[in-house]
Amino acid sequence: MTAGPTTATPSREDLEAPVTVDRREGPYGEVVLRRRGAHYEIIANGCFLMDTADGxxxxxxxxxxxxxxxxxxxxxxxxxxxxxxxxxxxxxxxxxxxxxxxxxxxxxxxxxxxxxxxxxxxxxxxxxxxxxxxxxxxxxxxxxxxxxxxxxxxxxxxxxxxxxxxxxxxxxxxxxxxxxxxxxxxxxxxxxxxxxxxxxxxxxxxxxxxxxxxxxxxxxxxxxxxxxxxxxxx
The missing domain is CATH 3.40.50.150 (Vaccinia Virus protein VP39)
Structure with a gap:
C-alpha cells in the first residue's frame, strides 16, 4: 500500500507512533509486528507490507x-x-x-x-x-x-x-x-x-x-x- 500525497490530511491513527509488538530475525531478514492505534502492521526488512486497517x-x-x-x-x-x-x-x-x-x-x-x-x-x-x-x-x-x-x-x-x-x-x-x-x-x-x-x-x-x-x-x-x-x- 503506497503512501498518499503530501497534501492529504493524515488520519488520527497515522499520527500515532507505532509500538513494536514483536521483532524476529529469520533466514530472509527482519520481520516486525507493530501496533498503531487499533491496527497492526507487518514490516519486512524495513518495508511496509500490510496492515489490518482495510482488507x-x-x-x-x-x-x-x-x-x-x-x-x-x-x-x-x-x-x-x-x-x-x-x-x-x-x-x-x-x-x-x-x-x-x-x-x-x-x-x-x-x-x-x-x-x-x-x-x-x-x-x-x-x-x-x-x-x-x-x-x-x-x-x-x-x-x-x-x-x-x-x-x-x-x-x-x-x-x-x-x-x-x-x-x-x-x-x-x-x-x-x-x-x-x-x-x-x-x-x-x-x-x-x-x-x-x-x-x-x-x-x-x-x-x-x-x-x-x-x-x-x-x-x-x-x-x-x-x-x-x-x-x-x-
Whole structure:
C-alpha cells in the first residue's frame, strides 16, 4: 500500500507512533509486528507490507478468482498469510474444498496461532480444509506439487516492488511458467499489487495466460490497490 500525497490530511491513527509488538530475525531478514492505534502492521526488512486497517483488496484477491470458477470443491493456494484477510475470507466460502496457504516467515504463523493476529484470521488455521505450508513461495511453486484451481498471490507490494530480491523471479518468465504448471486447465492466477502494472499485464500475456484483467480498489490516499487476473487456457 503506497503512501498518499503530501497534501492529504493524515488520519488520527497515522499520527500515532507505532509500538513494536514483536521483532524476529529469520533466514530472509527482519520481520516486525507493530501496533498503531487499533491496527497492526507487518514490516519486512524495513518495508511496509500490510496492515489490518482495510482488507478489501485482500478479500477481492480471493473473490475475484472464485468468481471466474464454476462448481464446488475447488482448490486454492494463497501465497502469503500476512494479516490473514485472504485466508479468513477463503475459509468462510464453502466452495473451496482445499485451501493451502504458503508462508515463509515462522513469526507470522506464530502471530496467527498464539498472537494478536489470531483475531483477523478468524480461526481459519483450524479449518480442516486448510494446510499451512512453511516455505518460500517462489521455491514452492517452481518445485513439484499439486495443481490448484486458483493461485492467489500476495507476498510483495506488487510485481514492481518486491520485499526481497529473490521474489522478483515470481513475476518473470520462469515464475509465470511455474504458475501455469501449477494451475489446472482453466485455472485462475490472481496477484495483489499496491499499484497497477502494465508491464506485468504484458508479461502475463507473453507467458501464455489468457483473459488478462486488472481490478482496482480505491484507497483513501494514493493510487488504487489492484488485483491482476489471468487464466490458464482450458
Amino acid at each position: 478489501r483488496s485482500e478479500r477481492l484477491l480471493v473473490q475475484a478468482a472464485l468468481d471466474r470458477l464454476t462448481g464446488d470443491g475447488r482448490s486454492v493456494l494463497i501465497g502469503g498469510l500476512g494479516v490473514g484477510f485472504s485466508l479468513a475470507y477463503a475459509a468462510a466460502e464453502p466452495r473451496w474444498g482445499r485451501i493451502a496457504v504458503v508462508e515463509r516467515e515462522s513469526a507470522i504463523v506464530d502471530w496467527h496461532r498464539t498472537g494478536p493476529l489470531a483475531a483477523f484470521s478468524a480461526g481459519a488455521l483450524a479449518d480442516p480444509r486448510v494446510e499451512v505450508v512453511r516455505a518460500d513461495l517462489v521455491a514452492h511453486l517452481t518445485g513439484d506439487g499439486p495443481r490448484y484451481d486458483a493461485l492467489c498471490l500476495d507476498i510483495d507490494n506488487g510485481p514492481d516492488w518486491t520485499v526481497t530480491e529473490g521474489n522478483a523471479g515470481l513475476y518473470g518468465p520462469d515464475g509465470l511458467a511455474a504458475c501455469l504448471r501449477r494451475l489446472e486447465p482453466g485455472g485462475v492466477l490472481a496477484v495483489w499489487s499496491a499499484r497497477p502494472s502494465a508491464a506485468f499485464e504484458q508479461a502475463l500475456r507473453t507467458a501464455g495466460f489468457a483473459e488478462v484483467d486488472t481490478l482496482e480498489v480505491a484507497v483513501e490516499r494514493g493510487v488504487p490497490d489492484v488485483v491482476h487476473l489471468a487464466r490458464r487456457a482450458r
